[in-house]
Amino acid sequence: MSKTPVTAVFDIGKTNKKFFLFDQNLEEVYSTYTRLDPIPDEDGFPSEPVLPMRDWMIETFKKALAFPEFEIKKLNFSGHGASFVHLDELGEPATPLYDYLKPFPEELLERFYSENGGKMEFCRQTSSPPLAMLNSGLQLYFLKYAKPDQFEKIRYSLHLPQYLSFIFTGVMVSDYTSIGCHTGLWDFEKMDYHPWVKRENIENLLPPILPGDHLLTTKPELGGIPCGIGVHDSSGALLPYLRKKSGIFALLSTGTWAISINPFNKTVLSEDELQKDCLQFLSITGEPIKISRLFIGEEHKYQIDQMYSFWNLPQGTYKKLKFDSIWYEKIQHTSTKRIKFHYLKPEDYGLNKADSTDWQSFSEFTEAYYTFLHELTDIQIASLKLVLEGAPVTQLFVDGGFNANAIFLEMLRRKLPGVEIIPSDFPNGSALGAALLVNSSN
Structure with a gap:
């Protein structure tokens, strides 16, 4: 019986660690996942369980290599951003993988901004809203000055997606999509690492940057197969749309957060836009x-x-409602705003x-x-317009x-005339994007 050739992808989120096999049509043919308990760091704050994760990945992959019905031809990875794995001389984790929700000492943060032209100017240059530990580059500054003993152990610092690749290839690289996800590392005006990275000798810890579709090879004991360098999950989720359409489009990816992405907008970020939670990522080629x-x-x-509490209604009631133009016309002409928002600030x-x-x-x-x-x-439209102004689109995918x-x-359709609103979904889009990357390489 002939084996089905497949592409393997590890998709490592904060909650779920997933493994997929995609066939030649990039249809999912196998998946499994695990959840791993956080491990307290030296301050008692939860951190990513790096070694249990590594063990699970290697064990899962070796089992998949032995599947009688599949032959793994390529491998790649997607992973959540704002996460660094710091390695020692031997390539072993030298510190915990600090959680991006870990508190950042306020005094140290103020010092950092004062050394780098002030908070908003620094944020403008690096296209990174001020997010403390979520600006993952600043984690290295934090370690250097708040935990010098920990910092001394570090020889290399890899973004999480590239560490996943390193586990299987033994090769250390950096990648634009990870560098560009609000890390505070990249100067979007100079299109190079920000001066602070060089001044603090952080650049010496960061491996060479390779384009996102570059292929390495897994270690012989792991099959010796072509292997990608990993991709930041949000950037990976955009790739299926880029490959699907040749037209000019934007993507509104919804969930807990709604992320408006315009891959055709290259305009310079303003301070006003930053304050409205608008930023820039880098594409797989550094754009x-x-x-x-x-x-x-x-x-x-x-x-x-x-609403359910006030009207004593069961969960899911809103899902039974269909669009009704009479209701829409009625509430549209209400002269004053009537809802007090809890999280959002109109x-x-x-x-x-x-x-x-x-x-x-x-x-x-x-x-x-x-x-x-x-x-x-x-x-939502006001937020969308931040990425549409200066680079209008004819289609908006909503997933x-x-x-x-x-x-x-x-x-959305009625408020955005001239833009085709297309409900669309690529299940497991980040993993699919990672699979696309290694299958588009020559």
Whole structure:
């Protein structure tokens, strides 16, 4: 019996560690996953369990190599950003993989910004909103000055996706998509590492940068097969759309966060845009990609819970609603804002805000929900326009949780005339993007 040739991908998220096999048509033919408990770092804060993760990956891959029905032809990785694995001389982890939610000493952060032209100027140069540990490059500054004994042990620092590749190839590299995800490392004006990286001798810890479609080879005991260098998960999720369409489009990827991505927008980031959570990523070839972020999933969850509680309704009630133009016309002409947002700040986008929500002023749940989505899509469009201005598109793909919300989608269509709104989804998009990368290489 002939074996099916497949591409293997590890997709390492904070919660789930997944493994996929894709056939030659890039259809998923096998998957498995695990969850690993965090390990406290030296301060008792949860950290990524690097060694258990490495053991699981090697064991899982060796089992897959032995599958009688599949032959692994290529391997690649996607992983969450804002995470560094610091290695010693022997290539072993020298420190915990610090969680990006770990507190950053405020005094040290202020010192860093004062040394680098001030907070907002630094953020503008590096296209990185001020996010403390989420600016993963600053983790190295933190280690150098807050934990010098730990820092002394470090010989190499690899972004997580590239560490995953290193496990299987033994080759250390850096990658544009990881460097460019709000790390504070990259100067988007000079298109090089920011001067602080060189001044603090951090650059010496960072391996050479290779393009995202570069192929290495796994160690002989792991098959000796072509192997990618890994990709940042959000950048990987964009790739299926880039390969699918040749037209000019943007992607609104929804879930807890709504991420607006315009891969064709190369305009310079302003301080005003940064303050509205707009930033830039780097593509697999090192080109800037403009994105904006909005916490709409969590906002939706909060407001729905408020409505269900007020009207004593069961979970899932909103999913039964269909778009109704009569309701839309009615709430659209309400003169004042009526929903007080919990997480979002309409005023940040020049929109009016409500001081409180008077649920009693609504005739029923449907009116309240339509009003909420009307005001939510106003904010969403303001966030979208941050990446559309200067680089307009004709199509907007919407994937993730909100692509099944007919009311949300129809409101976007009516408020964005001239843009085709296309609900679309690539299941396991980050892993699929990683598979595409190694299959597009020569």
